[in-house]
Amino acid sequence: MNATLLSLEQTPPLSVPIRFFLTAPLFGILASILLFYDGPELFNNRWGMHTLALTHLLTLGFITMVMFGAMLQLLAILAASPVPHPVLVSNVLHISLTLGTLSLAAGFLNGYNWLMQSAVILLGFSFLGFISVVGYCLIRIKDSNPIFTAMSLALSALAVTAILGIGLGMLFGFKISLPFPHILTDLHLTWGLIGWIVLLLIGVAYQVVPMFQITPAYPTRLTRWLVPLIFLSLLLWTVFYVLALFNKVPILFPRILMGLIGLGLSSFAVATLTIQKRRLRKLPDITLNYWRVGMLSLLLCVILWLANIDSIFLIILFIGGFVLPVIQGMLYKIIPFLVWLHLQNQQGNNPMKRIKVPNMKKIIPDKQARYQFWLYMLAFGLLIGALLAPSYLNSVASITLMLSFLFLAYNIYSAVWLYWRVSREIAAIV
Template identity: 30%
Template sequence: MAKLALEAAPAVAVPLRFLLTAPCWGMAAGLLPIVDADLLLSRWQPATLAATHAFTLGLLGNLLFGSLLQFLPAAAGVRLCGGPRSGLAVYLLLNGGVALLTAGLYRMQPALLTAAACVVVAAFALLAAMTAPGLLQAQGQRLLRTGLFTALLAALLTAALGVTLALSLSGHLLPSWPLTDLTDTHAAWGIAGWVLLTLGAVARVVMPMFQGTAVPPAWAQTAWLGFVPAALLAASAALLASGQALPLRVAVSVAVLAFAASALWLQWRSPATRNHALRAWWRCGLLGLIAFALLLPLRLHGDLLAGVVGIGIALPLLAIGMQLEIVAFLGWLDLHRRCGRGLRVPGVHQLLPEIDKQRLLYAFLAAAPVQLAAVLWPTAHTARAAGLATFASYALLTFAFAGLRRRSRRFLARAAA
């Protein structure tokens, strides 16, 4: 099992600003159905597109960017190119681009969409410049590095497809394929290519390290890492060449189902001796991914039901479960670096107690039925209730991180006294 190299970890502020910003985009996504109750009538509504990207780029993007910038040097032995200034530049480009994109999609303003296309692709390009050389040069953990490098290539392809769509909507580009087909291809590479491949690669380390599971068999993960991009390429070609959408949906479903079922099997086979809250977050998220995989080929409610289950519920549960662990670890690491040797600092579970993580999980699980009801029975009242439930759950997450900072400040004040 990999060990954490604390001396190789970047400055705490580099990943932390991403992780603390992510819930703000969850709250923004919750505000949209409160302001625009027509959001869940169709996946093509401008407000729906804006909320989708608030979740995918704003919430999940910040969580993945921040987690990778912490994970790669500390757990994978990958040296990042550029210093804290590069990390700050990526942060500003990503969140500035998401702000432009969500506003441009909501208002359908060509100028905002054009600007968003340039800024978002610059964020992904800079992230690749910071991480790709280290992934190629590092030694050891070859399967982990291969998975993350493949996910990075998928992220760049997703960004390129997104730029094509944004420029098409703004009238600067006339694509060779229908926008619906390009959108489905963009979504498939974003979910199964970028997000899922990243989770699958990182899970090889974090599940044994934090959840006490066995390491996935190398042959099985190698086969999965080879299948996902190959299936996405073949199915994307079928969609863009002949308009056949079902193969791409099936490819995404099989990739998601294989990952979720394997991770649940690893959890079930391992004794639940530590990090019960994290295991619960992942168990719920993995069950949600299985539901998403089964719903995706059916196209119920115009894909809205599968989208809410996968993007609005399942993937955030997995990402936030790890976010809680990383933010608490970064709080401990910051105290450790400030106080140095000779002073015992509070542990990770003292800075963010298990009971707080469990209560947060209950809040997110309570919001899930309300979100689903807004799709199954679309009215102004159910849409606003879903938005309020979503906003409240992410506001509680922000409040939990504020509590962690208060505990850190109190300890520093006592230490100084």
């Protein structure tokens, strides 16, 4: 018998993933506040300390935060390979990631060495923990499947990103000297955004896009080759990028590889939009809206990259237009479902069954999700506007962004509040 199959029933407690989802929007709010205070200055200098603080509040505090929680849940649901000691593991990972991100942002903002040192230690600990635990769960899976391949490669990319990031953090915190910090920063950024974030999102999309809207599956050739090819191109790009900087190979080499990666990302976006167009479920759906925005922004990113548009604009479009929408869209399915599932399971032990478990649309009503979506879209539009005309729009953009994260937090917190209320009612009867 397949031993991993036997653990199918071990869904981790709700608290395991939900603490990450509850924390993420708070970092979005912090990022918006920083944007409000610093204003347009943030966009002018990619190497500025405040820009780095903002970037990490979003990439670690929001994006990685959600991805940690989602992975701990997905390993149990999709892979039947649950994380051992889930409550302990999520406690340790969540606390170290939260405090590490806070110290990193604070360290960037005020330059104290001790903050940067504690960030290096806390984040190093968190990533080492996450990579070892999740790596162990992935190795344990015997079946090969495009989703698990994507998860494994994304995890390897996270390892590369984290090592480079820790090295760069030590440069600030411990004043060690590192050769060519700007090159290392470029590698850190590329591996983080394309390797860790995108590869994982692609892998998860293979599973959830057909599931949410009943679409045809992604083409088999795409799911088999896309993620491994992007990963391989990223490896080769790294080598050629470094060689090109030392004039050992023409600068065209790494550009061609990045072009191939762009081609891969566009084929993912086009495939997603195409299968979504052929969906059986035609009802209005906020997750679908968020994903469509995400895929169009991803395509636009590739086009603008080809047109040599400056990198700050691209990064904002990539994070704000692609990654954040896709993640928010997913949260609107995962959170209500988990709340329902855990209440339903709790109810299962009660033969009287007198409490009616609210359905997903009562846990986060469509209307609330829709308003939040439009508010976020407005904030994103204003943010793009602020890049072009900083002095007028920046404060409006940052306040709107903050409101959209507050609204997201409200939607998530009220879902969890409802869980507690109903769970107590069920417990009272049992």
